[in-house]
Amino acid sequence: MEPIRILYVNGGLMNRGGIESYMMNYYRHFNHNKIQIDFIVHNAGGYGYYDEEIKNMGGQIFVLPQKSKHPLSYTSQLKAILERNDHKIIHTHMDAMGAWVLKTAKDCGIPIRIAHSHNTQHLTTNPFKLFFLEQARKNINRYATHRMACSNMAGQWLFGNQPFQIIRNAIExxxxxxxxxxxxxxxxxxxxxxxxxxxxxxxxxxxxxxxxxxxxxxxxxxxxxxxxxxxxxxxxxxxxxxxxxxxxxxxxxxxxxxxxxxxxxxxxxxxxxxxxxxxxxxxxxxxxxxxxxxxxxxxxxxxxxxxxxxxxxxxxxxxxxxxxxxxxxxxxxxxxxxxxxxxxxxEYNINTESFKLENTYIDLFKSNSK
Incomplete structure (x- = not known):
């Protein structure tokens, strides 16, 4: 049986950082006969610190331009990735900005759309960007079928009164x-x-x-x-x-x-x-x-x-x-x-926490296949 391929979406390249470390910690500890992770990254050109490791573990990397600079080509390229590949689960790690990716994923018929909150505030003070980020935050529950967060504060900030699952930032x-x-x-x-x-x-x-x-x-x-x-x-x-x-x-x-x-x-x-x-x-x-x-x-x-x-x-x-x-x-x-x-x-042991998340993915996949 082929592994379930899940599409992770990162806000930038896969360089060293807290969110990227979270994704890699879990990816390394999944059973790759059951779960395989592919990545969408943002920033046309350039390479991420973890790119070679991802490829060595069997993951694919799809590069998109920055949405703010190329909004039309961004959406068309994202649709092409989603329609060309057989991903039933997409999992965004972009906080509020995940809303626009999940909207396109919904339009493309991806049935399981997970939004993940890693923060309690937008990562900018630019008023123009803040306006669009707030619009995205208000819409994210419309496009996500499932919600995850690293803490209660993070979940409440992004999802309001909607239910969400805590996924610990586990480590070795x-x-x-x-x-x-x-x-x-x-x-x-x-x-x-x-x-x-x-x-x-x-x-x-x-x-x-x-x-x-x-x-x-x-x-x-x-x-x-x-x-x-x-x-x-x-x-x-x-x-x-x-x-x-x-x-x-x-x-x-x-x-x-x-x-x-x-x-x-x-x-x-x-x-x-x-x-x-x-x-x-x-x-x-x-x-x-x-x-x-x-x-x-x-x-x-x-x-x-x-x-x-x-x-x-x-x-x-x-x-x-x-x-x-x-x-x-x-x-x-x-x-x-x-x-x-x-x-x-x-409770932050990656060996036990990765097993839990792996089974969550499998259960979601099976429930959609019935």
Missing amino acids: LEKFQYNEDIRNQIRKKYNIENDFLIGHVGRFDMQKNHAFLLDVFAKVHKVVPNSKLMLVGDGHLKNEIKKKVHELHLENAVIFTGIRNDTNLFYNAFDLFVLPSLFEGLGIVAIEAEANGCNTFLSTSVPQEAIISQNVEHIPLNINQWVEKSIFLIKNYTTRVKRDFTPKIL
Whole structure:
């Protein structure tokens, strides 16, 4: 029997990011004799970080132009993809923008149309784009036959009072278990030694709130000179953040690692992980940090579901509160040790969660085949 082919739709190329990591984590752990994933990506030309891995696992990649720049050719090319290929299930990972894809999928007769919410806010501040995104958000329930979300906040934001299924942002827990040797290797490599290391993992854009984090760290560093900040990731605001580091005279205290394919190792080096995001659907990096046993500070814009361990503070985006709590933690800090996974952390095991989603797809496919 041929595997069920499911069409995932991503908002950009399949580069490293939270939503892309979610899709790949599940794809890797599906039984490919039962489930196969193909991908629609947006951005004519160029290649995604995960493209070769997708192809090696048997997935196809279809590239569309950006809808905002080529609206007519976008729709015609999307229809051609949907009509040429025998996908009974389409699963969009574009938040509100999935509405336009699902509308076309409905017109093409695709029976199972899943919208997935990964956020609690639109990823732009452009008024023109916001207008169209809001129109899409208001229409998404009209075109989706099924709804999924990474948290209750994310589901309620996109789907309102319509029912939805929570699909956890699950990870390979074993990769994130604390390791003392790796901690020492990374700290030696970056010349951290006995400093107190605050760490952040995430792309440099507005949502992740790096400017706020630097303002907090500047005040902490004045009180605790042997503190350092490590920023893991890349993004379009990176140069702007580097400029701010220079203006704050923190060049010797802030470490930029660039983009990494081994971010799971870096949590070992942190004494405190911070996620001061302006909004998050869940915040998969928070799950990773907690699985590693890090002390963790999250902004209250990060959903409650992201708190799955005892070592977490949920703090409003107030600089003084972040500074006070950071200094208090540093002064009362105890040595990191390996901790057992809590029952809540075990709920984010990709091995069990991928099996559940795989069976959801199979059940949906079978119900449509009757």
